[in-house]
Amino acid sequence: MLHKLGDLLLLVIGLLFTIPLIWVVISSLKEHATLSVIPLESFTWTNYIKVFSPDNMKSFLNSIYLSFGTMLLTVIIAALAAYPLSRFSLPFKNSFVYAMIFSTGLPMVALMVPVYEFYVSYGMINSLWSTILFMAATSLPFATWMMKGFIDAVPRELEESASVEGCSTFQALLRIVAPLVIPGASVVGIYTFVHAWGNFITPFILLQGDHLPAAVTIYQFFSQYTTDYSGLATFSIIYTLPVIILYAVMTKWLGGGFTLGGAVKG
Structure with a gap:
């Protein structure tokens, strides 16, 4: 029952x-x-024809540029930051990890006022690359924590064997650890991409005009008294396609799981 x-x-x-x-x-x-x-x-199909206007395509390209840039930068830096946290006995390492996790709970709105003042002071406002830097910085704490868990699963014996053969620490990371954590890096990459793709408040404050991404320009279908539901629905469907495509492309890594049981011979 x-x-x-x-x-x-x-x-x-x-x-x-x-x-x-x-x-x-x-x-x-x-x-x-x-x-x-x-x-x-x-x-x-009129709604789809209208949505595929040059201005909307520009906003989609801006979103792809921002999201992929944030994803690549975050995954690379997160891997480099997570490796020493996983492998080395650093002073106050646990405290640093807890502080890093705590920082993920800070509200984005509370950070945007000083960040906006900083960007204006240094002439970084309305720049896609400057926005990518900030979006990657806000994604790094959780991404580093996730990446550390994947690197922890890689047996240390593999790196010890590589060091005997003359590999440096960076070579061991690049040639031994990195290929084995590709499934984990794919998870971190998809998480970061989706987070950046749906980010509204950061580009809304730091970008203007032709640099605005689709997460901001979707509000063109809302007005004070009416809402273009047809255009909104069409725009929403097209807006979800890059995330679905990214997931489909990375399925071959995600589907294989994260198994390292056969990586070390007895």
Whole structure:
């Protein structure tokens, strides 16, 4: 009886998540959509043609540039920062890790006022690369903590064997550890990309005009009195595609799991 009730509860929760997705798809194919979920009597591709305007494509390219730049910079620096935290006996290492985790709970809004003043003072405002630097900095604490866990799973014996063969610490990281933590780096990369892709407050404050990403320009469909639900739904569908494509590309690493049991011979 309890098993059936649990299945029914999961079914209801699944429907609650599915209905908004169905509304988005249906509304994108309507000429004048409303908030009601009514089956299509006829559909049109006009909304997609409108959304694929030069201005919107520019904003999507800005989002891709920001997100990929943030992802690459974060993964590289997180790996370099996590390795000594995983391998070396550093003073106050545990305290540093706890402080790093604590920093992830700081509200972004509280940081933006001094960051904006800093960017204005040094002429870094309205620059995609400067924005990438800040977005990577805010992603680093959690990414480093995640990467440390993956590096911890790599047997130390592999690096000891490499050092006997004459490898330096950096060579061991590059040739031994890095290939084995590719699945973990993929997880960190996807997390960072999704976080940067949906980031609204940072680019809204630090960027202007043609440099605005899609997370900000999506608000063009809202006005004081009306909302273009058809355009909003269409824009939302296109907005999710890069994340789905990235996940599909990295599936071959994620699907393989993170198993290192055969890496060390007895």
